[in-house]
Amino acid sequence: MAATIECGTDTNTLVSNMSVKKAVEATSALTLRILAECPVTKARACDLILPHSSVSTPVFMPVGTQGTLKGITVDQLEGLGCHICLGNTYHLGMRPGPDLIEKANGLHGFMNWKRNLLTDSGGFQMVSLVELSEVTEEGVKFRSPYDGKEILLSPEKSISIQNSLGSDIMMQLDDVVSSTVTGPRVEEAMHRSIRWLDRCISANKNPDKQNLFAIIQGGLNADLRKACLDEMTQRNVPGFAIGGLSGGEEKDDFWRMVTLSTDHLPREKPRYLMGVGYAVDLVVCVALGCDMFDCVFPTRTARFGSALVPWGSLQVKHKQYAKDFQPIDSDCQCPTCKRHSRAYLHALFKSDTAAMHHITIHNISYQLTLMNSVRQSIVEGRFPQFIQTFMKRMFPSRDQYPSWAVDALASVNVTLE
Amino acid sequence: MSGSRMKLELTRVVQGRSRLGVLKGLGKTGQHSLEVPGCLLYTHLGTVPHLTQDTLHTLSPLPCVTQVNLSNIAEHRDVLEEFKDGFRKFAGLHDTVLYCSLHDPAAPCPTGYTTNKTVSVWGSGGRIELTVAKFMALQKTVQADWYQSMADGETWQNTTSRKRVRKSVDRTLAHLDECLLVHQSSQELKGVEVFGVVEGGDILEERIRSARETAKRPVAGFCLDGLQTGSVDQALRIQLTSAVIKELPEYKPRLMQGVGRPDEVLDCVDAGVDLFEGFFPFQVTERGCALSFNFDISPDPERAGRAPPAVLDLNEEDPAGGTQENGDVNLEDQTQMTHFEINLKDTRYQDDFRPLVNGCGCYCCRNHKRAYLHHLLVTNELLAGVLLMIHNTAHYHSFFGALREALANDKLDLLTRRVLGGRSKQKE
Numbered sequence: 001m002a003a004t005i006e007c008g009t010d011t012n013t014l015v016s017n018m019s020v021k022k023a024v025e026a027t028s029a030l031t032l033r034i035l036a037e038c039p040v041t042k043a044r045a046c047d048l049i050l051p052h053s054s055v056s057t058p059v060f061m062p063v064g065t066q067g068t069l070k071g072i073t074v075d076q077l078e079g080l081g082c083h084i085c086l087g088n089t090y091h092l093g094m095r096p097g098p099d100l101i102e103k104a105n106g107l108h109g110f111m112n113w114k115r116n117l118l119t120d121s122g123g124f125q126m127v128s129l130v131e132l133s134e135v136t137e138e139g140v141k142f143r144s145p146y147d148g149k150e151i152l153l154s155p156e157k158s159i160s161i162q163n164s165l166g167s168d169i170m171m172q173l174d175d176v177v178s179s180t181v182t183g184p185r186v187e188e189a190m191h192r193s194i195r196w197l198d199r200c201i202s203a204n205k206n207p208d209k210q211n212l213f214a215i216i217q218g219g220l221n222a223d224l225r226k227a228c229l230d231e232m233t234q235r236n237v238p239g240f241a242i243g244g245l246s247g248g249e250e251k252d253d254f255w256r257m258v259t260l261s262t263d264h265l266p267r268e269k270p271r272y273l274m275g276v277g278y279a280v281d282l283v284v285c286v287a288l289g290c291d292m293f294d295c296v297f298p299t300r301t302a303r304f305g306s307a308l309v310p311w312g313s314l315q316v317k318h319k320q321y322a323k324d325f326q327p328i329d330s331d332c333q334c335p336t337c338k339r340h341s342r343a344y345l346h347a348l349f350k351s352d353t354a355a356m357h358h359i360t361i362h363n364i365s366y367q368l369t370l371m372n373s374v375r376q377s378i379v380e381g382r383f384p385q386f387i388q389t390f391m392k393r394m395f396p397s398r399d400q401y402p403s404w405a406v407d408a409l410a411s412v413n414v415t416l417e
Numbered sequence: 418m419s420g421s422r423m424k425l426e427l428t429r430v431v432q433g434r435s436r437l438g439v440l441k442g443l444g445k446t447g448q449h450s451l452e453v454p455g456c457l458l459y460t461h462l463g464t465v466p467h468l469t470q471d472t473l474h475t476l477s478p479l480p481c482v483t484q485v486n487l488s489n490i491a492e493h494r495d496v497l498e499e500f501k502d503g504f505r506k507f508a509g510l511h512d513t514v515l516y517c518s519l520h521d522p523a524a525p526c527p528t529g530y531t532t533n534k535t536v537s538v539w540g541s542g543g544r545i546e547l548t549v550a551k552f553m554a555l556q557k558t559v560q561a562d563w564y565q566s567m568a569d570g571e572t573w574q575n576t577t578s579r580k581r582v583r584k585s586v587d588r589t590l591a592h593l594d595e596c597l598l599v600h601q602s603s604q605e606l607k608g609v610e611v612f613g614v615v616e617g618g619d620i621l622e623e624r625i626r627s628a629r630e631t632a633k634r635p636v637a638g639f640c641l642d643g644l645q646t647g648s649v650d651q652a653l654r655i656q657l658t659s660a661v662i663k664e665l666p667e668y669k670p671r672l673m674q675g676v677g678r679p680d681e682v683l684d685c686v687d688a689g690v691d692l693f694e695g696f697f698p699f700q701v702t703e704r705g706c707a708l709s710f711n712f713d714i715s716p717d718p719e720r721a722g723r724a725p726p727a728v729l730d731l732n733e734e735d736p737a738g739g740t741q742e743n744g745d746v747n748l749e750d751q752t753q754m755t756h757f758e759i760n761l762k763d764t765r766y767q768d769d770f771r772p773l774v775n776g777c778g779c780y781c782c783r784n785h786k787r788a789y790l791h792h793l794l795v796t797n798e799l800l801a802g803v804l805l806m807i808h809n810t811a812h813y814h815s816f817f818g819a820l821r822e823a824l825a826n827d828k829l830d831l832l833t834r835r836v837l838g839g840r841s842k843q844k845e
Binding site: 067068070076091095100110111112325335336339340341343344347350351354357 | 461462464465466467468469470471472475489492493495496499500507508509540541542767768770780784785786788789791792793795796798799800802803804
């Protein structure tokens with residue numbers, strides 16, 4: 001087992017006298033303890049100690065966009081062993097708005113969630129949801145879908161909202177470009193994201209309570225990624241995210257950008273790969289050295305009746321399950337699988353929304369259990385074997401392994417059997 | 418009926434009408450009992466709407482009788498036949514008594530599809546026509562502890578002719594006789610109880626005839642059908658119910674179908690009704706509202722603080738926007754809010770950091786504020802239905818607890834005044 005490393009000790013007292021140098025001297029409100037590092041791959045198991053509780057990594061973070069995780073109560077989420085989930089700054093900033101949430105003692109108080117929260121910057125939704133958005137050096141300009149008013153989301157504004165939300169981890173506003181775009185726009189976005197990072201660091205009112213993560217940009221261009229990494233790692237931020245991926249790019253490009261990023265990120269800080277949540281992607285990207293992941297997929301697909309299982313997924317609404325009296329996954333320990341059969345869930349989908357909640361609970365449980373198993377195997381020094389078993393279960397045969405996953409794993413010394 | 422274990426023990430009968438007691442010997446082994454006046458747990462296919470087992474079990478005590486209906490179940494007949502072990506196990510239900518009704522009390526049933534030999538139920542895939550043979554085949558696969566006999570209840574439109582009402586009574590009695598014949602010769606239904614259904618529309622003689630004839634049959638209790646909210650006004654319902662109840666044996670329970678509003682429940686209890694279907698909290702939930710009416714008649718000031726003392730300031734937030742007349746309005750529309758609830762979508766709750774009902778011990782009120790519920794409703798989040806259903810079910814079932822306590826202490830009048838929130842009781 002690797003030696004324990006701690007970082008992010010409290011430099012709070014210094015900061016108050018050093019407002020000028022704040023941009024580079026930002027403090028942090030987290031501690032990363034590396035418990036084990038895989039001797040073969042780049043995987044690591046850590047305890048990430050955040051203001052509200054300790055998080056075991058690698059971790060999957062479910063997405064609770066509007067201050068709620070689709071039909072699941074906070075007690076249920078706690079019961080599933082979730083220690084950190086996401087809220088979306090764009091949505092919450094619109095409704096109910098930062099002032100109201102501040103009155104409710106932040107998003108934690110508003111939704112009564114006692115563990116950790118991570119909020120995004122709001123920039124991604126603006127680019128993906130709002131048609132008319134214009135990006136300038138000032139920020140992202142868009143028209144409110146509620147009242148049509150023009151709104152500017154600047155780095156300062158994003159951090160101000162996130163300060164009101166009171167999340168344990170905040171994300172910098174970045175200039176998001178679709179991962180399929182190439183050319184000078186990508187470079188411009190990368191440089192702008194660095195400038196915006198500095199503005200975000202300066203704007204953070206609560207560096208002692210809220211951790212601001214930088215987001216590595218640079219599209220699919222290795223040189224740009226590298227340049228971005230060089231610049232951003234010079235800032236003393238408590239953690240880094242790998243951004244601009246999971247947007248429909250080729251998987252071959254995707255994993256190369258991930259592994260390039262983890263190669264240059266500091267060992268003692270957490271690495272968050274944004275928007276990744278498919279089981280195979282999670283396992284591969286843990287091997288490439290990532291610690292944190294989020295994705296709406298597991299909860300969104302649940303509401304369409306798709307249950308995640310070690311051999312892929314199971315479409316509960318399909319007719320073939322109408323008389324199938326087994327649980328979704330007989331090895332699964334979630335409340336849904338302990339009590340209900342595929343047949344009952346199939347029937348319930350025709351009568352009540354609770355059917356969606358059952359699958360949502362199962363899918364969150366699947367994701368969290370998967371990451372726990374990954375972590376356990378890293379701690380016990382058998383992660384490479386875990387990968388072999390996982391892939392065999394997920395795919396009917398060796399020739400169905402996705403080639404990108406085979407290549408990515410080979411790059412970290414795991415040759416799939 | 419041979420092997421009938423269900424037994425109503427009355428501890429108190431007020432003025433020869435309202436009854437307080439315990440319905441004992443429920444369940445396959447007779448180990449369950451239900452206090453009356455009581456309320457069943459309303460479900461969609463065995464699931465309380467929006468709730469999973471985790472969220473359901475935040476309710477305490479959990480109502481001990483769960484109601485399912487054939488509108489939801491009929492389309493899954495072949496599945497249940499293959500499953501063999503009955504609906505309770507199929508649905509993964511907790512240790513509960515299961516009661517199977519014909520229709521979903523919260524989903525109005527289209528008329529015009531009933532024949533001499535059949536009734537129809539509407540499932541997700543459309544209409545399913547049931548003969549007695551099919552109906553009984555379903556009961557054998559559902560294996561409830563107690564079910565409602567097949568009935569023609571298509572008399573609720575006020576244009577229904579006397580002839581049609583008479584026919585409904587005749588058919589329902591014929592269905593009952595046929596059901597009982599199959600029931601008594603069926604091994605699978607040994608120990609299962611049957612409730613006969615009293616019909617008769619709004620015609621007094623037909624109501625009395627239906628009650629008398631049904632009471633002659635070996636049934637464990639009675640369903641009063643065709644008197645649901647929206648079909649008759651409250652005064653007529655009570656007049657007909659009182660007349661019917663005079664014809665029914667004292668020691669068998671009476672279940673009122675389709676009535677759920679607290680004021681109407683109180684009047685029905687006063688007339689001698691024992692059991693109600695718990696669909697009202699669901700209807701309130703679906704319109705984004707929270708039950709908030711006051712039913713605290715505790716004289717003990719210490720207790721008054723703890724028991725759900727209901728709405729903090731009912732006058733200030735008169736929810737329905739003025740006093741809505743009870744009973745004789747909105748015969749058609751059950752989706753409209755009543756003055757027993759507050760509309761959380763209203764912008765006044767946007768920054769209201771109080772629980773739904775001060776002092777309420779439900780999961781929702783212990784953990785969340787009105788402002789959060791308002792946010793969940795305006796953003797169409799699924800958790801709104803979950804939290805509201807928890808609160809509304811808890812509040813409604815607590816109301817039945819208060820109702821029994823009031824009966825025990827001769828305070829039904831006081832409770833009625835409290836529930837009506839200071840408004841004088843409507844005299845129709």
